[in-house]
Amino acid sequence: MSDVSRRSVLKAATSVMTLSMLSASARAALAQETWDVIVVGGGTAGMPIAIFAAGRGARVLVIEKAPLLGGTLDRSTGQIAGAGTVFQKSKGIVDTPDAHYEDIMRINEHSSDPALCRLLVDNAADTINWLAENGFQVLPQHPVLGGGHEDFTTPRYLWGKDGGKTILAAMEPPFQRAVQCGRVTVFTSTAAVDLIKRPDGAISGIVTEDDQGKRTDFRARSVVLASGGCAANPTMYQELHGSPLWTDMAYPFSQGDGLMLGLAAGGEIRGGEKYTGLFSILLEDKTVPSASQGFLRTYGTPEKPIHEIYVNSRGERFVREDHPSIDHREKAACRQPGQRFWAIFDDAIFASGPLIVPSFSRDKLAASFNKHPMLTKAVTLSELGVRAGMDPARLQATAAAYNAALHSGGPDPLGRVVRPLPILKPPFYAVRAQTWSIVSFAGLNVDTRMRVLREDGRPVPNLYAAGEIIGAGATMGNAYTNGMMVTPALTFGRLLGSRILPVGKI
Numbered sequence: 001m002s003d004v005s006r007r008s009v010l011k012a013a014t015s016v017m018t019l020s021m022l023s024a025s026a027r028a029a030l031a032q033e034t035w036d037v038i039v040v041g042g043g044t045a046g047m048p049i050a051i052f053a054a055g056r057g058a059r060v061l062v063i064e065k066a067p068l069l070g071g072t073l074d075r076s077t078g079q080i081a082g083a084g085t086v087f088q089k090s091k092g093i094v095d096t097p098d099a100h101y102e103d104i105m106r107i108n109e110h111s112s113d114p115a116l117c118r119l120l121v122d123n124a125a126d127t128i129n130w131l132a133e134n135g136f137q138v139l140p141q142h143p144v145l146g147g148g149h150e151d152f153t154t155p156r157y158l159w160g161k162d163g164g165k166t167i168l169a170a171m172e173p174p175f176q177r178a179v180q181c182g183r184v185t186v187f188t189s190t191a192a193v194d195l196i197k198r199p200d201g202a203i204s205g206i207v208t209e210d211d212q213g214k215r216t217d218f219r220a221r222s223v224v225l226a227s228g229g230c231a232a233n234p235t236m237y238q239e240l241h242g243s244p245l246w247t248d249m250a251y252p253f254s255q256g257d258g259l260m261l262g263l264a265a266g267g268e269i270r271g272g273e274k275y276t277g278l279f280s281i282l283l284e285d286k287t288v289p290s291a292s293q294g295f296l297r298t299y300g301t302p303e304k305p306i307h308e309i310y311v312n313s314r315g316e317r318f319v320r321e322d323h324p325s326i327d328h329r330e331k332a333a334c335r336q337p338g339q340r341f342w343a344i345f346d347d348a349i350f351a352s353g354p355l356i357v358p359s360f361s362r363d364k365l366a367a368s369f370n371k372h373p374m375l376t377k378a379v380t381l382s383e384l385g386v387r388a389g390m391d392p393a394r395l396q397a398t399a400a401a402y403n404a405a406l407h408s409g410g411p412d413p414l415g416r417v418v419r420p421l422p423i424l425k426p427p428f429y430a431v432r433a434q435t436w437s438i439v440s441f442a443g444l445n446v447d448t449r450m451r452v453l454r455e456d457g458r459p460v461p462n463l464y465a466a467g468e469i470i471g472a473g474a475t476m477g478n479a480y481t482n483g484m485m486v487t488p489a490l491t492f493g494r495l496l497g498s499r500i501l502p503v504g505k506i
Contacts, residue, residue: 030185031216035061036503038206038220040192040258041227043071044167044486045467045493048127049224051174052497054183061218062186063208065253069175069188071228072251072468076164079147080490081156081483082124086132087143088156095154097121104484107150107327108477111274112484116474119448119495120488127491128158136160136170148299149480150327157482164486191257195223195265195463202461203265222462222501225452226493229440229468230256234289240442241275243339248289250438258469262444265460267452271473272442277339277435278480279330282357285373294359296343296433298329305418307353308343309402310433312336315385315394317402320414327479333435342376342388342430344399346423353420356431374432381428388430399423439485441478443471449500450492464501466492 036058039046047069050060062069083100100121104112128136142158145151160166178184189211196205196217205219230236231250236259238244259269279298283290298321300306306321310333318341319332333341343356350366357365369377370387378384381399385392403422405412412419444452444465451459467489476484 030061031218033059033219035059035218035220037061037222037224037497037501038063038218039224039226040206040261041065041071041225041467041469042069042186042188043226043228043467044073044076044164044489045469045496046071046224046226047171047175048490048493049226049466049497049501050184051171051178052494053501053503054178054181054497056498056503058183058497058501058503060178060184061220062184063190063192063206063218064186064188065191065227065257067189069172069186070164070168072254073164073168075249075251076167076486077159078162078164078167078486079157079159079483080124080128080167080487081143081152081158082128082487083121083154083156084125085128085143085156085158087128087138087158091143091155093143093155095156097125099154100124100152100156103152103154104477104481107481108479111473111477111479112481113474115448116446116470116488117484120475120484120491123491123495124483124487127487127494130494131167131170131490134170134174136166146482148326149482150325152482167486167490192227192261193257195261197265200461201266203463220462222464224450224496224501225258225262225444225463225465225469226467226489227258227469228254229443229471230254230259231438231440231468237440240269240272240440242272243275243277245289246277246339246434247281247283247292247436247438249292249436254440254468256440258465259442259444262452262463262465262469265452265463266454267460267463267465268445268455269442269471270445271471274471274473274476274478275437275441276330276478276480277334277437279326279333279435280341280433281436282359282374282431283434292436294357296431297354297356297358298343298433299326300418304354305420307349307420308345308356308431309399309423310341311344311390311395311398312341313338313390315391315396315398317398317414320412320416322416322418330435330480333433339435340432342390342432344384344395344423345429346421346425347427347429348425349421349423350429369429376430376432377427379426379428381423384428384430388432390430439472440468441471441473441476443469443474446470446474450496464496466496 042064083095194207
């Protein structure tokens, strides 16, 4: 982030904190008023909701549990995508929402919500162009086909040099203008702990609790839940996804509070079955969740192809290591016991091949084997299996089959094409890798007006949701589909504020 942008964000933080520290009497006075919109969460979706609703003349109250606005944008890569953006047009790239929609559905095999995805592709470019109007800039080579996930067929994937912070820097000036003109009021370090319901089930406000334990009721015409997912709550994550939360990298305020508020109002949570993990992370230890110590190099290039083989706890290879589809490899890894695998290699590969853990130097990695719980070294493959926790006999047989096919020039048992070296020279090495995720695939069920839906499909009156709280599975499906987390949060937030939420005389 540039010095100017950084100063701007810090200025915004100071302004917001001033509002948070209103006197008890001032806060009580605000509690006597009825707001057009209360937004629970001041992050990727919540900020555009407030900006655009205020632009229509609404009085908006933003409740944020963290001490600062921005939510996950402080750590997000901020990868977004849209068809027909100014960034595409500047490079002569022709694209359409239909082509974008087809790419999304191809990548996630039609597992995302088609109506929400259609809404997204038809409005994503306007969202990105609005960011551009507010100073958002992308990397010089962007838009691109992809980056770490399955490629699009048309370059439309883009992000700024500071990731999510680049997006935050673009949204902060219009947000602050709305605050300064009195249309938006913000309470940070304040949690929404309950919803206020009328006898007919309609939502008419929220109950908040500040960091001093003071509770206040606020009334509103509409309430929007935009408080993120549960990727920092291991217990809830396991219950909703059927998978442990392997790493603790998520935004610490992503505790699932908004999900519980939605359930309390009669809403339904869906999408946990779409969970899939990324491929692959080196964890600090075997606790769950554990800190990350980097990522394995599992993306080969013609100049630096993959040298290792990947085996599961049964000592068996389970995927073609150079398979061109990252989605194929991710899903294969998630089907293994414990959703983990080991990269196996020998001394010749360690000495001459690309470094398997790029965040380590070669000397640091060499010194860490048999000291780090995820790094194992042994004189024989059988001992390696015993030490690392793999079936030793099958590990030997797996390596022998790989080497035999390579030596004979015959086809690889799993169809691998690039096989630089056999695994023959002791000592032998194993690096344990874990699939992982920092997003919630499960979320509140909503319709295309972003209304929270009950199990019978009827909307909860006056209650809306946007952002990760509707679940990554709704828009990404059961794959990591390019831009289908941040773009929907921004776009659905903009649509809520600009045209969906009722605004006018209360």
